[in-house]
Amino acid sequence: MTTEWAGPDGSATDVFAEPAPVFAAGRLRDVLREHWDLPDPELRSLDSERDLNALVDGRFVVKVSNPAESAEVVDMEVRGLAHVHDSDPGLPVPITVPAQSGAPIVRLRDDTGRDCLARLITLLPGNPLEGKPLDIGLAEQVGAATARMSVALRGFFHPAAGRTLMWDIRRMPIVLADSGIGAGPWQDLAVRVTPALEATRTLPSGVQHADVTLTNVLSESGTVSGVIDFGDMHHTAAVCDLAASLTSVLRGAGGDGDMWRLTDAVLRGYQRHRELARAEVALLGELVIARLLTTLAVSATRRGPHHDNHRYITQYDQGSEQVLELLGRLGPDQLADRMERLAGTRELASAIPGHSLPRRRAEAMGGGLSPLFYGRPVEVVRGEGPWLFSPDGTRYLDAYNNVAVIGHTHPSVTNAVGRQLAALNTHSRYLHAGVVDLAERILATMPPELDTCLFTTSGTEANELAWRLATEYTGATGAIIAEHAYHGTSKWMADLSSNEWPEGYRPQRVATYPAPRGPAAELTRAVAAQRITRAAAALHGTGESPALVLADSQFTSEGVLDMPGEFAAGLVDGAHGVGALYLADEVQSGYGRSGPRLWRFALASVTPDIVTLGKPMGAGYPIGAVVTRREIADVLARSYEYFSTFAATPVAAAAGHAVLDVLQLTGLPEQAVEVGTRLRQRLRDLAAAEPLLGDVRGIGLLAGVDVLPTDGASSRAMTRALLDGLVEQGALAGSTGPRGDVLKIRPPLVWEPAHVDLFIDRLHRALSGLRAERA
Numbered sequence: 173m174t175t176e177w178a179g180p181d182g183s184a185t186d187v188f189a190e191p192a193p194v195f196a197a198g199r200l201r202d203v204l205r206e207h208w209d210l211p212d213p214e215l216r217s218l219d220s221e222r223d224l225n226a227l228v229d230g231r232f233v234v235k236v237s238n239p240a241e242s243a244e245v246v247d248m249e250v251r252g253l254a255h256v257h258d259s260d261p262g263l264p265v266p267i268t269v270p271a272q273s274g275a276p277i278v279r280l281r282d283d284t285g286r287d288c289l290a291r292l293i294t295l296l297p298g299n300p301l302e303g304k305p306l307d308i309g310l311a312e313q314v315g316a317a318t319a320r321m322s323v324a325l326r327g328f329f330h331p332a333a334g335r336t337l338m339w340d341i342r343r344m345p346i347v348l349a350d351s352g353i354g355a356g357p358w359q360d361l362a363v364r365v366t367p368a369l370e371a372t373r374t375l376p377s378g379v380q381h382a383d384v385t386l387t388n389v390l391s392e393s394g395t396v397s398g399v400i401d402f403g404d405m406h407h408t409a410a411v412c413d414l415a416a417s418l419t420s421v422l423r424g425a426g427g428d429g430d431m432w433r434l435t436d437a438v439l440r441g442y443q444r445h446r447e448l449a450r451a452e453v454a455l456l457g458e459l460v461i462a463r464l465l466t467t468l469a470v471s472a473t474r475r476g477p478h479h480d481n482h483r484y485i486t487q488y489d490q491g492s493e494q495v496l497e498l499l500g501r502l503g504p505d506q507l508a509d510r511m512e513r514l515a516g517t518r519e520l521a522s523a524i525p526g527h528s529l530p531r532r533r534a535e536a537m538g539g540g541l542s543p544l545f546y547g548r549p550v551e552v553v554r555g556e557g558p559w560l561f562s563p564d565g566t567r568y569l570d571a572y573n574n575v576a577v578i579g580h581t582h583p584s585v586t587n588a589v590g591r592q593l594a595a596l597n598t599h600s601r602y603l604h605a606g607v608v609d610l611a612e613r614i615l616a617t618m619p620p621e622l623d624t625c626l627f628t629t630s631g632t633e634a635n636e637l638a639w640r641l642a643t644e645y646t647g648a649t650g651a652i653i654a655e656h657a658y659h660g661t662s663k664w665m666a667d668l669s670s671n672e673w674p675e676g677y678r679p680q681r682v683a684t685y686p687a688p689r690g691p692a693a694e695l696t697r698a699v700a701a702q703r704i705t706r707a708a709a710a711l712h713g714t715g716e717s718p719a720l721v722l723a724d725s726q727f728t729s730e731g732v733l734d735m736p737g738e739f740a741a742g743l744v745d746g747a748h749g750v751g752a753l754y755l756a757d758e759v760q761s762g763y764g765r766s767g768p769r770l771w772r773f774a775l776a777s778v779t780p781d782i783v784t785l786g787k788p789m790g791a792g793y794p795i796g797a798v799v800t801r802r803e804i805a806d807v808l809a810r811s812y813e814y815f816s817t818f819a820a821t822p823v824a825a826a827a828g829h830a831v832l833d834v835l836q837l838t839g840l841p842e843q844a845v846e847v848g849t850r851l852r853q854r855l856r857d858l859a860a861a862e863p864l865l866g867d868v869r870g871i872g873l874l875a876g877v878d879v880l881p882t883d884g885a886s887s888r889a890m891t892r893a894l895l896d897g898l899v900e901q902g903a904l905a906g907s908t909g910p911r912g913d914v915l916k917i918r919p920p921l922v923w924e925p926a927h928v929d930l931f932i933d934r935l936h937r938a939l940s941g942l943r944a945e946r947a
Contacts, residue, residue, distance in 0.1 A: 453515040
């Protein structure tokens, strides 16, 4: 016979075999009068599996434990209840009412002479959900209550929690064998789910309520009003606790579709309070099957000896068998896949690294319209700090991705986004303090003249909005850009991105100016202004006037150019001189990359009319911004409103705050100066001894290195070969420049000197490999 709890001395008691306590109504009233000073209580019997429970005066419940129940188990229930109340005061659970002696538990002798332990607890409002129609909203609330209970019990421990319990899902094979139905129609399912039971022992565990079921969840007016009965508490995996709750809900499902809608609701409610790990979700379906089998086994064990309680004991049999039939039609992998899809834990990476993925991508995602990097495309499934990882675990040093400005998957961002996403994410037509705070924080980093922040979802959208502001403010319709600029992917931004133009294409309303190449002494303020004036004259020749002069503050697409501050000032002068506004595109160079300030234009000591932000702003979460003067924004506001559904959402704000917090508190912009200086010096040292490398440029943690042609191979071809060689050595970089022959090194700002040295070593190996191939 299965035992309920084994004591420290090895003795075993069996509350399932021992009859419930027996008290005549008059005797029980005497107990309540003597120990709790209730003079003439009104009593009404309540259902119980193994104890005696009675309603007292419509205010309390007296619980007399089974004579076989251990005092330590009852003590655990009382202490666990108090712990939950203290940990989560908003979770409605009963409160233990001390006896007149001050003790929470009193020892009694029932009418048959057996010793029992009694408690008095407060009555919660509402009625049990068991036996009533369960809608989706209530199913979600049951899931939430289950998670809150599990979280509230964290940190609680009691020696009795290690007891052996029939309702412990992990003991299903033993309970099933003892019940006599182990060789019946459910034998194959029992064998199937047994490995999952063992696997739970490595999952997050603790003392769990283990019975947040419809019998023990109360509701009132469509809202969960209480969770009762801590009698099945024991130490187990948290997912086993969830399986018990989900099983209870599914027993009332009307069919297969209803079952999955209810499952979705329970998981949705649960994960609002406790996120499930993929390993937990993968086992959940099998654990539900195990719980259903346990239910049938316990019923079979008890219905004979306790025929007087037959209705209560067998009430779940029919529903359990129906759900077993439905779940049993799915194999373990199918069931796990459904659970993972509903819980959001499904693995999206390739099962086989690189297997047919490039072909499938080309077929489904535009082919040549959206090309990949490198001759042999790199598949990545995980990032961490300055590293990216392939499915087979290969680790690549990231020397390219500025989106992950504070490192890949920084916990500050992932936590901030996850927490806010779990609370609220909606558009900016409603007030939200996080969005306003972020706008104020960004403005605080800007010159005082720039007093207005408008959020977008990307750098492209930011530049589009800047264009609308400029054309509306100036009344002009032309633009002046650098000769090989890049400002975005939309139709108009593609026209303002000369490095995207097909051969022979030049939009009529766009003129270009030479980027700042050559010795710094020749790149004066006057020279820059003159270049803008000449470009404006070219526009005038087509009947257009310039509304906007745009510049990527580090001329990244031009090959990473070192723009002197005087040249930047001349661009501003030139823009104003021809009646245009000046836009500093900080999408690539901003957020501390130039260091030690957040913005490259600040290093040049100029004040643009408009600043656009993007890529690194949310460290992977899509967010961009336009910063300008209110007078400019007000002109657009005369005729239009600006709204973008996914701009300025609370989650975008959470990501933006997290990035600024890390940058400002850890000094990464200052570190970018130090590490960037080391990077360029080591690159110059390498270039001095390497015929394939030429000039090295850059400011902050950004470097551009000219790759030179060799006999029989163009500089562009050699750059591509070098990038592929770097991949083979475990490093990822990019290329840029008018001819695509500049090695672009633009790593996350978390790079330290050791990463610089590692990259130089891998670059040296890649160069050596190229020479060997061409020898």
